[in-house]
Amino acid sequence: MMTQDEITAVIRKVLAGNATEFSRLVREFGLPVRSFIHARVRNAADAEDLGQECFIAAFRGLAKFDTSQPFEAWLIGIARHRVLGYFRATGRRHHATEKFREECLVRVANELQQVEEETRHATLRRLMDCVEKLPERMRQVIRARLRGEDGSDAATLLHSTRGAIYMLQLRANVHLKDCIMKGAT
């Protein structure tokens, strides 16, 4: 994990004209920023595009960054702005699921921010290792979801019911959070 001094040094190099140094910041903060966006934006390709836009905006606006402030919080602020813009731009073609998600996000905004701040300090990079450590059935559910299968598909695949799939996923996510938090201590 980069220290504040290291981050400041990298930013100075970038501002001095060494643009390639910026990629160190992308590597360091790419995962938390993308996690933030993926948590809110359902379409994976759109989420990745927004992640990229966020870093481009950060690169272009780097001179405005106050190096006494946490860089990650600044990036997340940019990501938040981009996600809101995305919701505004795509609102007219949202269907019911999207509307429901946005309603949920409004209601859990504070809690979500708090959870993300907690887990951001844990190493999200461990997450896929943690998936491997899940009990088999939970692991299968998580894998199926990551492949893009919906609850019904996963239920068919695992010879289970749709309700049981969501319950397994729920518990798997709790295990995963414990796993990455353990790794952070």
Add this chain to the structure above:
Amino acid sequence: MSLEPTLAKLLEAWQDGGLSEVQEAELLRQLESDAELRRRFAEQVAMLGGLRAAAEQNPRWLALFDALKQSAEEAAATDMLSFEYATMERIAPTKTGQKFPAQWMWGAAVISLLAGPFWLMQRSMNDPSKAAAVPAVAPISYVAVVVGSSPEEGRAAGTYLKPGIISQTVGWLTLQTLNGVSVTLDAPFRAELLDHDRIHLAQGRARVRVPEGAEGFRLDSPSFEVVDLGTEFATVVNQDGTGTCRVFEGKADVSLLDSIGEVKRTQRLVANESVRVTPAKQDLRVIVEGNGDYPEIKRPPRPTLSLHSSYGQDVMKMQPLGYWRFEEIRNLEVANEVANGVPLQAFGTAAIASEGGGNHSGELTRLKGAEYFQSPWLAASMLKGDFSISLFAQFEWLQNFALFSATRYDESIQGNSFILQSYAAFRRSGLNGTGLHAVLRDPPAWDGGVEVFGNTLLRPLHWYHIAASRRGDQLTLYLDGVVVGRQSVGSMPLDCRQIFVGRLNGNAGQLRLEARGLVGHIDEMAIFPRALTDVEVRKLKLTK
């Protein structure tokens, strides 16, 4: 009362929808009134986001790269005698004595840092040193490669295609997008390649096969769109906008579009189901029909690998540590030509294919589950210090395929110590292009490590000689005897005691996608306990 049932329902609605408005309103009410439910749901949402992000370890952000590169070029242009420029010039002078183009220098630096292969390196096929030293490069934006076409059209197999219009009045064209989707278009057709996961068919007949990992491929027409959900489907788009779609395997969503392209209605189809779309009536209806009027996926025959009669002897003279010729599977094993060397165990549907002229290869194309080759745990290290790997490979389509992986035995740490693989643009990445990629990790891990990219353009159904050679702290990648990537990888000890061929380290229960299981053929794999020279690698590439 336990919150779990409510949370599970929330999770369901959040991810997949499908609840009634009343149910959704009730969930939102509970969320509003219950702080504990909010906290626990937020944990779930955060974890889902984290998983989706972590599952895609290396997003390929072309636009970001362009922004950095452009900025770097501007800086270089104003300071041509910068320290970095002078250093790069000293490291890699051209044979002609020309100054290294600043554009390449900055591009190379960004590539190595971003671990993103964005460049096409034009190279001599005969002189490895020239390939490394003449960095004539250009940005690429390819989305597909031609697999074959009818003689009357005669598009050369292996031609890379950029986004744009393609049309033919006669014959057929089969192409593969750079995430492995095969598309055959029957003339007359008029289509537009939009991206590696999207084609617009204005008129014509198309058959589409989408491999695992490329689900979500979209084929749209003026009046309807088909979104693949892991399947093979075909569609006919007529000049008047009417059309039909039939699913042959798996499933797909077909949506009726209105005049401004908004989705009006969606019908999910499973195998052997069809729909007809009549835009004038805004009608989308299931119909009963046969496979009749749809094209097949057409492709040229797979080329075979011909070797000169003394190839095996020549390899043995170079004193490999292990050499597997894939001539047969006996007792579920592929023999090691080196005396007392360990055989490779064949797993699942791994098979042997005839290459003609008495040669055979390892075949991993059955797609019926696990298929790979693996060594048992070895008492002595196979990869340690300097080493080289040489093999022939042929890809059925272009995706991220692990050709070879190796690991160190460690109860507490799992993963891969060394990976040699192909890469191709894939769904979420946004990056175009294909090539070779090696990763070194010590201790073994599932991600991270030092990467070397071999920037080139691969094509499906073509035999390649591929080699990786580590000398000191440098790893070099070769394609057909030509250096395509060379980079410092530090002094990792590696000490690998198990090798996998055609997949990453793992078990038979893993899905092909997770294991990056090769779909293709592999032959003449040799491991050497030393760094081969460029000349030696070129010799290993020689076949006839």
